[in-house]
Amino acid sequence: MAQELEIKLTLSRESSRQAYEWLLDQEGASPGxxxxLINTYFDTGEAxxxxxxxxxxxxxxxxxxIQTLKTQGEFVNGAHRRQxxxxxxxxxxxxxxxxxxxxLANDLDLGQLGPVFETNFERQVVMLDDGEAVIECAFDTGEIRSGRQSVxxxxxxxELKSGDEARLLVWARKLAEQVPFFINLISKAEQGYHLAGIHEPEPLPADADAVTRFFHGVSVLxxxxxxxxxxxxxxxxxxSKLEGNTVRAAGSPGDVNLLDDLKANPVPMQVQGLGRLQLALLGC
Incomplete structure (x- = not known):
């Protein structure tokens, strides 16, 4: 068993292309x-x-x-940590x-497992070694398919391969100045379950902090x-936190307007600067 620590960003295909070119141009970057990749996910009929x-x-x-089992894990400082x-x-x-x-063997009838959906995509990798961490930057472009439906x-x-985990956020912030994106807490698996019509994301526990609930709510939206x-x-x-200047300087008072933009046009991909706002909020 290993632990995985990663930040997942959703972006347009054009932004993905621009991000790939920008990252590859950075010192310490190399093409991977x-x-x-063809991925088949399995579950029981009752999920x-x-x-x-x-x-x-x-x-x-x-x-x-490769057969893989993952837990949902936890969201910590912008990154997912999973077993x-x-x-x-x-x-x-x-x-x-x-x-x-x-x-799983203790409380699940393994014989009931069967294919539920697929995530099929091309993965293009840039490896970053900035002297403090080694980070794999994986660009995934393709589709999620369940039966005749696809998105x-x-x-x-x-994904942190070695070194200082804080460098994940450092590089995400650098990229946010180059292309629009948002941090997405909905995994590929959750997207597949949603498409298959057998699962909808549940709200986070009431004691979760406002920033994490905001990230999750944006992802569900x-x-x-x-x-x-x-x-x-x-x-x-x-x-109220933004107006009280409790967000680190990168947020700036203008970020309150981004929340207004999201209310007026509740389509995360169309709110420019949403990723930058999310990264600023991690300082709350």
Missing amino acids: ARKQ DLNRRRAALRIRQAGECF EWEWEVPSADLDFSLLAKTS PLCELEF WLNGEVTSELSAAMGELE
């Missing part, structure tokens, strides 16, 4: 592999895995197959013996177009 906040997939890259198990397997079929070694996928993931009570309440709390 470009792969076509028991999803209810346990876990995701199970088999990823095919060429002739290589992850990975095993090489000989084919696209689940190896139940590997799952028997995890906690586009365009994401950038900053992007997914299903719903301005939830979670998002409305978080925005109300954050407006």
Whole structure:
């Protein structure tokens, strides 16, 4: 078992292209592999895995197959921290013996697992080594598919490979000055479950801080177009914090207007500067 620490950004295809070119031009950057990835996610008919906040997939890259089990983990300072198990397997079929070694075997009928949806995309990588951390920047472009339904996928993931985890936010802030994006807490798996019609994201616990609830609410808004009570309440709390100058200087009083923009036009991808606001709010 390993731990994964990453920041996931959602952006347009044009912004993704610009971000790739900008990152590749930075000191310490080098082009990594470009792969076509086919990912099949498995669950029971009652979505028991999803209810346990876990995701199970088999990823095919060429002739290589990797079986992966992930937990939802926690959101800390803009990044997701998850537990992850990975095993090489000989084919696209689940190896139940590997799952028997995890906690799933104790409370889940493994025989009920079957394919639910796919996430199929091209991954283009830039490796960053700035002397303080090594970060994998993975650009994923493709689609999520369940039955005859599909939705586009365009994401950038900053994943810490070694070094100082604070550098993830440093590089996200640098990129925010170059292209528009927003930090998305909805995983590829959650997008797939939503598309399959068997899961909707639930509000975070009431004791979650306003910044995290805002991030989650924006992500849910992007997914299903719903301005939830979670998002409305978080925005109300954050407006007072911004007006009270409790956000670090990068936020600036103008960021209050971005919240107004989001209220007037509740489409996260169309709110310029949303990612910069999110990064500034992490100082609240």
